[in-house]
Amino acid sequence: MLVQNVETSTVTTQHREHITNNNTEVDIMHVGPNTSLTGSLQLKTTDIVLEIDLLGIAQNNNGSASVVLLTSNHLHTVFNNSHFHTANVKRTYMGAKVVLIGLPQAMVKTLSKPINLTFQHFNVSDPADKPACVYWSEGAWATDGCSASESNSTHTVCSCTHLSTFAMIMQTNPTTESDPVVEALGAFFVLVGLVFLTLALLTFALCRRNSRVTNMARLNLSVCLLLAHALFLLTQTTLRLIQPLMALCKLLAGVLHFLFLCCFVWMSAEAVLLFLSVRKLRQIKAKDRTGPHWRYKLLIGYGIPLVIVAISAIARPDGHGSDKCWLVTENGFNWSFLGPVCLILSGNIILFIIIFLTIHTTLKSARSEASKVKYTRLLLFKIMAQCVILGCPWIFLMASKESRVLEVLFVFLTSQQGTVIFLIHCLLNDEVRKQYATWWQNYVSSKLQSGSTSVVLTAMTQQSSNSQTGHTSLNTYTEAEPDKGD
Known part of the structure; x- marks a missing residue:
């Protein structure tokens, strides 16, 4: 009324x-x-x-x-x-x-x-x-x-x-009910993965001129993984301090969203580069350099993730910044990450099938060098393994909220991506093992040279000391002789 x-x-x-x-x-x-x-x-x-x-x-x-x-x-x-x-x-x-x-x-x-x-x-x-x-x-x-x-x-x-x-x-806040043992294990796994990823990145940087060890896509993939895992570890260890600062939490979630998408785009770029090189296997004298110019590679590798994150942030301003400073799962916003990941993995599977069929056809027709085909086939299986370890663990992300075991499994597999890259691209690479052996021999020889030099210097010092001692004794005896005669 x-x-x-x-x-x-x-x-x-x-x-x-x-x-x-x-x-x-x-x-x-x-x-x-x-x-x-x-x-x-x-x-x-x-x-x-x-x-x-x-x-x-x-x-x-x-x-x-x-x-x-x-x-x-x-x-x-x-x-x-x-x-x-x-x-x-x-x-x-x-x-x-x-x-x-x-x-x-x-x-x-x-x-x-x-x-x-x-x-x-x-x-x-x-x-x-x-x-x-x-x-x-x-x-x-x-x-x-x-x-x-x-x-x-x-x-x-x-x-x-x-x-x-x-x-x-x-x-x-659900994190108040989290298991401290699981958090400690997660931090330890990520730290171990960062150590091996750093070793892989150093190897790629030192062998950057060897195309059989690294390429631009693999190097950028390792850089993005290192930054993403380091930022993830920093965020999770300081989560209780970051959560009240909503703007900072959203910013970190957006940066993590961008870095992980960059990892998948560079992984896909490596598969595309392999596909382009396989297409030239039928030519006996194939050029080593394949793919677009490095500027266009950088534009694709970082531009596509940036566009996806920007569109997601504009469409849902509150989509970044969940309780763990990641993507909000309400209204399917997490598919702004899972969607591109599924699309990239599907595209990679199609590329791998085409590459495998091309290698098989090339072997039957024997139109290319056997060593080149063997190397390409080995590289195919390495990149396939890399694709599996980088992509499949994210499947557990959708079910990790319901099971603590799946959550631990997801953290373990994603944290060891750098370990797998170091294993398949460094330890299982003949060129890298030879380079490691050369570095070790140079290190040992330098140690031996420095050791022999120190031994010579020590001997010379002792000889000089003995000479000085003998000369002093002789002088003493000569000065004492007249006294004795008297």
């Missing part, structure tokens, strides 16, 4: 009503064509503040509009967090009162600007807890069009692009 009276009033400037009883509190504002109001309007009830551009709404509604802000002391017990379904958290609770906002009898209810709702928390919240701004839609709480723009332990500001019944639900 109060809302109806305000709406049907003949006030052409502005009129405000505020009513409070034991259970409900209402704040109503009406503006007419002759209002003196300028800027955004603030409506307030206990624990709630609404900021809305009522003048912008009135301009599309014959110059007048009304807004209602209603809060209840008990609605949150009925429309509670059990109606909020999310996959990436284990526990939720109602963080503030339920709020209803409406534009009674307005012909146009489109907002000219998003509204800002400031909720006061029921209790001081844990800094690690994550607020979710939700609205009531078809019997459940939904998050579309609403996001938390600011939050601290006592207040949360929600920005929404539409009007409805709103609430603020706190999501507890």
Whole structure:
């Protein structure tokens, strides 16, 4: 009745009503064509503040509009967090009162600007807890069009692009229930993988002129893996400090998203380069250099992941920054990473089949050098193994939330990608083993030379010392002889 009276009033400037009883509190504002109001309007009830551009709404509604802000002391017990379904958290609770906002009898209810709702928390919240701004839609709480723009332990500001019944639900941090033994094992696995990946990268850098040891794609793949795993280890070991800093958490998730996509793109680029070289096996004198210029390789290897991450961030600004500073799984946003990965792996499988058939045909026709075909076939199986160890562990990521064993298996396999690269491209490579032997022989010979030099110097020092001692004794004897004669 109060809302109806305000709406049907003949006030052409502005009129405000505020009513409070034991259970409900209402704040109503009406503006007419002759209002003196300028800027955004603030409506307030206990624990709630609404900021809305009522003048912008009135301009599309014959110059007048009304807004209602209603809060209840008990609605949150009925429309509670059990109606909020999310996959990436284990526990939720109602963080503030339920709020209803409406534009009674307005012909146009489109907002000219998003509204800002400031909720006061029921209790001081844990800094690690994550607020979710939700609205009531078809019997459940939904998050579309609403996001938390600011939050601290006592207040949360929600920005929404539409009007409805709103609430603020706190999501507890699942990492507080994580197993410290699993975390320690994960950090140890990643550290071991980083050591072997560093050794592989040093080997590739020192043998960069040998095409049978490394190429541009393999070198960039190792660099991206090293940066991604190092950043992942840093993020997970300092997760409790990073989580309250939402902007930093989103930035780290975006960078990890980019680096891991770069790994898969460079892995695919290596398969493409192998395919291009296999096509020339039928020529007896095939050129060693295949593929586009290195500038175009860099543009493809880093440009494609950058475009994917940028489009994902624009389409879902809240998609980066989950409870573990990774991709949010709600609404399938994690497929912005898994989708390109599946596409790349599928393309690699097709390329491997074509390469295998080409090698088989070349062997039957004997149109190429046997050594070149043998080397290409060995390289094919090495890159296939590399593709498997880089791609298949991510399958466990989708099921790791349900099983601790799969989570440990995923962390172990992904952390040892650098170990596998060092094994198949360094230890199992004849050229690298020969180079390792040469380096070791040079090291041993230098040690022997330095050792022999030190022995000679020591001998010369001792000889000089003995000479000086003998000369001193002789002088002593000569000086003592006259005394003895006397």
